[in-house]
Amino acid sequence: MPKKYHLPGPLPKGFSLRKSIRCAHLIMQVYALYQQWSDAGKPPEAKMVFTPVSSGKLSFSRPFWRTLAYRKKIAGVKRRVVERTPAGACVRKGNILHVIFRGTLSTGEKMTNWMGSRQDAVFDDLEGGGVHRGFHECYASVRNAVMEFLAAEAAPDRTIRLTGHSLGGALAMLAAMDIATSGLPFRALEVFASGTPRLGSRKWADYYTQQPISTWRIANEKDLVTKIPPEFLGYRHVGVPILFSSPEHVMAHSLKHAYLPALLAARKPNAPS
Numbered sequence: 001m002p003k004k005y006h007l008p009g010p011l012p013k014g015f016s017l018r019k020s021i022r023c024a025h026l027i028m029q030v031y032a033l034y035q036q037w038s039d040a041g042k043p044p045e046a047k048m049v050f051t052p053v054s055s056g057k058l059s060f061s062r063p064f065w066r067t068l069a070y071r072k073k074i075a076g077v078k079r080r081v082v083e084r085t086p087a088g089a090c091v092r093k094g095n096i097l098h099v100i101f102r103g104t105l106s107t108g109e110k111m112t113n114w115m116g117s118r119q120d121a122v123f124d125d126l127e128g129g130g131v132h133r134g135f136h137e138c139y140a141s142v143r144n145a146v147m148e149f150l151a152a153e154a155a156p157d158r159t160i161r162l163t164g165h166s167l168g169g170a171l172a173m174l175a176a177m178d179i180a181t182s183g184l185p186f187r188a189l190e191v192f193a194s195g196t197p198r199l200g201s202r203k204w205a206d207y208y209t210q211q212p213i214s215t216w217r218i219a220n221e222k223d224l225v226t227k228i229p230p231e232f233l234g235y236r237h238v239g240v241p242i243l244f245s246s247p248e249h250v251m252a253h254s255l256k257h258a259y260l261p262a263l264l265a266a267r268k269p270n271a272p273s
Contacts, residue, residue, distance in 0.1 A: 007244040008266035015216055015242065017267050022056070023100075023163035023192040024260045026091075029053040030102045030168075031255075033063045034086050045084060058098070060091045064145035066138065087142050088168065090149035095158045095187070099146055099175060103166030103195070103255070118201060118234070123178040129204035131174065132197075132229065138167060139174040146175055150184055159188040165255045166225055169193030173208070173215065173238055180211035191215040191239065194259045197228050198235035205236040215239030218259060222252040 005012050032053045040048060045065055052061035066087035069080060088101040118130035123143060154160065160179060162172035176191045189212060196217055200208070208215075217239035219226040223246075229235040244266075246258040 025055040066141045099162045101164035101168030101171040131200035135170045154184045156185045161190045163192040169196030194218045208238045218242045221245045
């Protein structure tokens with residue numbers, strides 16, 4: 001079991017508050033792209049024109065999309081619904097390749113969160129590992145877009161940095177395992193995940209730990225999402241835990257109101273609140 005660290009510190013060697021804050025801002029911009037789409041009436045992908053969003057000097061406006069199918073009762077009859085939503089973004093800045101995943105927002109994503117059984121991941125080389133079936137389905141729906149971007153941009157002198165919040169953190173970890181076992185070139189492979197649920201079996205988690213992936217799992221100790229699925233069902237976390245505890249009045253799972261403020265406060269722990 002990895003050693004636990006607590007904000008504001010001392011923090012483990014290799015962990016960067018600057019990078020983690022940067023990643024949190026990028027995730028918020030991906031949420032903003034989804035909100036643009038929602039405010040526009042959720043048009044089809046071909047008809048949606050996004051206004052660019054920015055984080056520092058990095059600006060982007062072309063998200064990758066997720067397609068999920070589920071059954072829903074409409075006018076008393078169960079019908080198959082196909083849902084396509086903006087799910088994240090891939091952006092290059094210099095020698096850093098950013099892959100950013102947002103958390104659960106759509107109906108289809110909420111339904112996949114409850115697919116608690118495990119299945120082998122089809123994108124790694126571990127037999128009988130087992131990851132959460134719903135999270136696997138969500139990643140599989142965007143895998144082509146992510147891997148096409150990386151196949152075009154990855155190089156031995158470039159860092160691949162994956163980040164996500166909630167469901168998005170789990171997808172960042174699935175993508176990291178995919179990349180680590182795919183043969184893609186990279187200088188470093190990093191994951192900054194916030195508010196992430198447990199993802200896979202002990203066997204899968206142990207195999208993940210053997211890969212050349214620097215994984216930082218930022219978790220609010222009051223956030224119930226980080227405690228599911230439960231360990232007694234065989235699920236385990238991966239990554240080095242960076243923990244904090246939010247004030248009682250704060251929404252414990254909120255990236256904007258809990259996670260980002262905790263990271264910012266740790267950067268200047270002696271500053272007045």
